[in-house]
Structure formats: structure tokens, C-alpha cells
Amino acid sequence: MISLADNQISGSIPPDISKFINLIFLSLEGNNFTGIIPPEITELGKLQRVLLSNNRFSGNIPASIGNLSMLDEIHLQNNDLNGMIPPSFGNCPMLVLLDLSQNNLSGTIPNELFQVTPFSVKLNISRNHLVGSLPAGIGALKTLVELDISENEFAGFIPAELGDCVTLDSLYMQGNFLQGNISQSMKKLRGLRNVDLSRNNLSGKIPDFFENLSLKYLNLSWNHFKGELHTKGVFANASAFSIVGNKGLCGGIPELRLRRCSTHKMSWVQILIMIGSIQVLLVVGCLLWLRRKKTETRAVSIGPASVFLIRLSYELLHQATDGFSRANLVSEGGFGSVYKGELGAQYSENAVAIKVFNEGAANNFNTECGALQNIRHRNIVKIRSTCKSIERSGKEFTAIIYDFMENGSLDRWQYLTCRTSHHELSMPQILNLKNRINIAIDVASALDYLHNQLIDPLIHCNLRQSNILLDAEMSAYVSNFGLAKFLADQWHSDGFTGPSEYAPPGKITIQFQLHT
Structure with a gap:
């Protein structure tokens, strides 16, 4: 075992570390190490736990990381690693915890990652520059406890296969470009305690199964949800959930002061009158738009x-x-x-x-x-x-x-x-x-x-x-x-689509963390 954590050691990891053939535990976290993670580290076939977080390592994660067949935990968070997530992680059958958060990783999530079926503690790839959609293979991680993909550039829909991760306790997906409805398959996640889906492009009605889960924290803010908000379960405690930034919601508990949901049903006559009014407004709007275009001074050429x-x-x-x-x-x-x-x-x-x-x-x-x-x-x-x-x-x-x-x-x-x-x-x-x-x-x-x-x-x-x-x-x-x-x-839109950090005019907040 080697543990040099939380010192002020600088420099790089020497390639000669490969000589320690019986090494099973390596902890260098909380130092000032720089340079790349040497590929020679993957020659330590008995290595079980690697902690290199909170340093300044750069470059790619060694592609041969899958040679560490005994690896059960690897902590690489808060460095400056770049490139893609190596598919060879799928060759580590004992891996139960993988933390790659707060780096500069890019590309998509490799499907091989979900071949690590014993994954049972945590998968954290947050605060990177990952793109694409969350693969359906995520459903193979049936014993996963914590999943964090927040603050990336993921798009597409939440896969229905996520409902197969029945032991999930914490799910963090905020700060992406996810869209569509929340999958009904998530009602199978009876162990969920913490859920954050805020700052995405999710839409539709908020599913009623959230009322039946034993949630301690639920954040659905800054999406495009609409319809009547529930009042039972987690929605009965205003401090346990957040739905700000969803203009289409109504109802809910009185503390939220949302607008009342309309129960009035229009007659056919009212519907026809409304359709006619809309047509008139569209014609007037088109005429005004054409008039403005004639007098508009903004150039339209992008040549x-x-x-x-x-x-x-x-x-x-x-x-x-x-x-x-x-x-x-x-x-x-x-x-x-x-x-x-x-x-x-x-x-x-x-x-x-x-x-x-x-x-x-x-x-x-x-x-x-x-x-x-x-x-x-x-x-x-x-x-x-x-x-x-x-x-x-x-x-x-x-x-x-x-x-x-x-x-x-x-x-x-x-x-x-x-x-x-x-x-x-x-x-x-x-x-x-x-x-x-x-x-x-x-x-x-x-x-x-x-x-x-x-x-x-x-x-x-x-x-x-x-x-x-x-x-x-x-x-x-x-x-x-x-x-x-x-x-x-x-002018005709209810809002602007964009990532989570966007705020409309007049509501700009610039926040920096101040450390003592």
C-alpha cells in the first residue's frame, strides 16, 4: 500500500511505479501532481483501489486501464484529464465505483462501460463535456446506488431502461439538454431518495408516481413541465422540492402560490369563436411583420x-x-x-x-x-x-x-x-x-x-x-x-430553449464562489 494523500507533493508519477508488482492500494489524492497518468500503472495487475483525485493530471486516461482486472474503485475527479472515457473500463469486472467528475472529458459514454455488471456503488461522470444520449445499456447496472451525469451536454430522452436500476438511491442529471417526458419506468425505482432533473428541456406533465416514492429531495426546476402539480408525498413539503421556472404548472400546495388550474370546458361555439379570433390575429400579425421587415435596418446577410x-x-x-x-x-x-x-x-x-x-x-x-x-x-x-x-x-x-x-x-x-x-x-x-x-x-x-x-x-x-x-x-x-x-x-414564443445556465433579460445572476 502507498498513501501520500493531502500533502504538497508536485511533479509527475514516475514510470518506475510499475516495479511495485504487489501493490494493491495507491492514494496520491490532494496533492499538486501534474503530467499524464503513466500507462505503466496499468501493469500493476494486483491493483484494487486507485485514488488520484484533486490534483492537476492532464492528458488522456490510459487506454489500457482495462488491464487492471482486480480494480474495484478508481477516483480521478477534479483534474484536467481530457479525451474520451476509455471503453476498456468494461474489462474491469470487479469495478464498483468510478468517479471521473470535474475534468475536461469529451465524446460519448462507451457502451462497454455497462458491461461492468457488478457496478454497485457509484458512477459519477459529472462536470465534463460529454455529449450524445444516455445509452439504453444503463439498465444493466441493476445494483447501482448513485448515478451522477450532471453538468454535461447530454441530449435526447431519458431511457426507459433506467427503471431497471432498482437499487438507485440518488440520481443527478441536472444541467444537460435532456428532453421529452419523464419515463414511467422510473416508478420502479422504489429506493430513490434524491432526484435532480433541473435545468434541462424536459416537458409534459410531472408523473404522479413521484408522490408514492420516499423522496427526501426532488428538483424539477427550469424545465417545460405543465399541468396540475401534485400535493401528496414529497409535494406536500415545500422545502423538499423545487419546480421554479416551469411556467405551465398550476395548482399545488398553497405555499407555492401557483395559479389555479382551470376546470372550465369550452363549448363548441366558444371554440369556433376562439379559432376565428386566432385567424384574425394571425393575419394582422403577418401584416405587421411584413411592414416591420420593410423598415428594418438590421442586415440579414451573413456573407x-x-x-x-x-x-x-x-x-x-x-x-x-x-x-x-x-x-x-x-x-x-x-x-x-x-x-x-x-x-x-x-x-x-x-x-x-x-x-x-x-x-x-x-x-x-x-x-x-x-x-x-x-x-x-x-x-x-x-x-x-x-x-x-x-x-x-x-x-x-x-x-x-x-x-x-x-x-x-x-x-x-x-x-x-x-x-x-x-x-x-x-x-x-x-x-x-x-x-x-x-x-x-x-x-x-x-x-x-x-x-x-x-x-x-x-x-x-x-x-x-x-x-x-x-x-x-x-x-x-x-x-x-x-x-x-x-x-x-x-415574440410569439413562451420562452427560449437553451442550457440550464441561461437566464432571461432582467434576471441575470452572475455567481462566483469566494473561498477564504
Whole structure:
């Protein structure tokens, strides 16, 4: 056994650790270790428990991690690990606890992960950049106690197979893009005590089976639920649940002060009158819209000639990023990847950030160009150029080029001690109170400009820490307008779709943790 936890040890793990062939327990958590997790660690065939959390490890998780067939717990949370979750975790039949939270992991959840049928304690992959949908294979984890996939970019529906995880006690799925109704199969989860599904795009009625579960905490806030709210079970205690941000709800206990549910049924005559009125309003609305379009001053073209300063080819961007090498990869998201590039002295001595959109994300490219073409603010990113071309493989290539931000995105600065990044040497070690206040002011200024100073207010719809960039002077810039919408285009909507962190105009809250 080796335990060096909670010290101030720095440096990297030496590859010679593979010589300890009888090692079964390794704890290095709570230090200042950097560098990669050496692949040699997977040669320790007797290793059962690995604790490397709360350090500054970077790089990928070793692909050969599945060689540790005796592994039962692995803690890698709160590091700067990137890349994908290795499918070889499925080769660890004794694994009962896996914690990969608070890293920079990307990609989808590998199906092989659910081959670890003895999973019986916890699976925590929260606070990463994972995408895709939750696989149906999750139902194989029938003895799982805690599942946490919160604060990622998961989309799609909650799989019905989740109801097969009958021993679940805690379920955390907040802060994603999940949609649709809550599956009725979840009523089989009789042991649930804590459930957080907040800040998603879930809709429909709140299922009545929540009344019959012995829940201690239920958070359904900031979704699109509608209909009558229940009053029994967990819904009888206002401090045990939250449903804020669901404008379509009515009824419930008196403490909530929701509107009363209407029980009035309209006659056929009233229905016909209502339909006729709607048709008249639609005609009037269309006439007003056409009149406004004639006098509207906002440009509708998103062509490069009206926005951009320089023209760049695919070949030049390919060369500037060394063939879009992962060594130049800055971040990955649901719509594309961002690379650092050097264009050469003929364009600029400064580095640029090249945002390459995934296939099928053309709408996000058009939306971002349309949003940024006529706005100018010191705390909003500026487009240097765009490129629409064909890759060498024949696929369509779409990219936007911005100025490079030396200090990365705000989500890398959630804690006082800065973690390892691609530009560690240029980053200060402490995000002090002055920095925090200045960043909050910069972001608030940008939002005030978008909401209150434009003739046609623009709503960002994707404001989160990963979309706030910091330059060398620690000035903040709002970026990633792929989901932005002009208020005039949404006048008929009840709200805006977007991730959990978005707040409508007039209700912006910027929160930073202050540590003593």
C-alpha cells in the first residue's frame, strides 16, 4: 500500500511505479501532481483501489486501464484529464465505483462501460463535456446506488431502461439538454431518495408516481413541465422540492402560490369563436411583420463580405493547426472543436482560435455569423474570418476564426488554485477577488448591451462558464452564439430553449464562489 494523500507533493508519477508488482492500494489524492497518468500503472495487475483525485493530471486516461482486472474503485475527479472515457473500463469486472467528475472529458459514454455488471456503488461522470444520449445499456447496472451525469451536454430522452436500476438511491442529471417526458419506468425505482432533473428541456406533465416514492429531495426546476402539480408525498413539503421556472404548472400546495388550474370546458361555439379570433390575429400579425421587415435596418446577410476582414482557405487553416492536431486542440463541444492556430506574419503575429463545426451544425454556424455581424462590444468576441470549403476527405468544412484568448475559458477557473491547461505558464496561480469582480462586470456589461442597447435585443441562450473567455489581461468576453436568438424572431414564443445556465433579460445572476 502507498498513501501520500493531502500533502504538497508536485511533479509527475514516475514510470518506475510499475516495479511495485504487489501493490494493491495507491492514494496520491490532494496533492499538486501534474503530467499524464503513466500507462505503466496499468501493469500493476494486483491493483484494487486507485485514488488520484484533486490534483492537476492532464492528458488522456490510459487506454489500457482495462488491464487492471482486480480494480474495484478508481477516483480521478477534479483534474484536467481530457479525451474520451476509455471503453476498456468494461474489462474491469470487479469495478464498483468510478468517479471521473470535474475534468475536461469529451465524446460519448462507451457502451462497454455497462458491461461492468457488478457496478454497485457509484458512477459519477459529472462536470465534463460529454455529449450524445444516455445509452439504453444503463439498465444493466441493476445494483447501482448513485448515478451522477450532471453538468454535461447530454441530449435526447431519458431511457426507459433506467427503471431497471432498482437499487438507485440518488440520481443527478441536472444541467444537460435532456428532453421529452419523464419515463414511467422510473416508478420502479422504489429506493430513490434524491432526484435532480433541473435545468434541462424536459416537458409534459410531472408523473404522479413521484408522490408514492420516499423522496427526501426532488428538483424539477427550469424545465417545460405543465399541468396540475401534485400535493401528496414529497409535494406536500415545500422545502423538499423545487419546480421554479416551469411556467405551465398550476395548482399545488398553497405555499407555492401557483395559479389555479382551470376546470372550465369550452363549448363548441366558444371554440369556433376562439379559432376565428386566432385567424384574425394571425393575419394582422403577418401584416405587421411584413411592414416591420420593410423598415428594418438590421442586415440579414451573413456573407463574409459584410463581416470579415480577411479571407482564409481550408489549406491555410490546416497548415496553421498542423493538420488540426490534438496538440493544438483547445476545447470540444456539442457543435464542434476549437483549435489554436498560427496564420503567419502576412496576416498577424498573434495566434487565432479556429472553431471547426461538426457535420450537421450548419445552422449553428449561420446563427453565430448572423448574431455577431452587426454587434460591437469590448466584451463580446469578434469574428476575424470564416471558411466554408471541402476537406481533403470530401466532407464539408465550416469554421469561424476569432482572436485567441490566452487564459482560456472561465470553467477552468472554478477554484482558487488554477489547474493545468494548454497555457499554464501564462496563467496566474490565483483567481483573486479583483479578477472575479472584473469578470462579473465584463459579462454583465456584455449582456446589458445585448438585451438593452440593441434596437433588436439579442438573447444568448447558451451562457455558461465554458463560453466566457479570458484574454491575457483577464478581461472577459462572451462567446459561442450558435444558439442565440433575436427577440423579434421569438415574440410569439413562451420562452427560449437553451442550457440550464441561461437566464432571461432582467434576471441575470452572475455567481462566483469566494473561498477564504
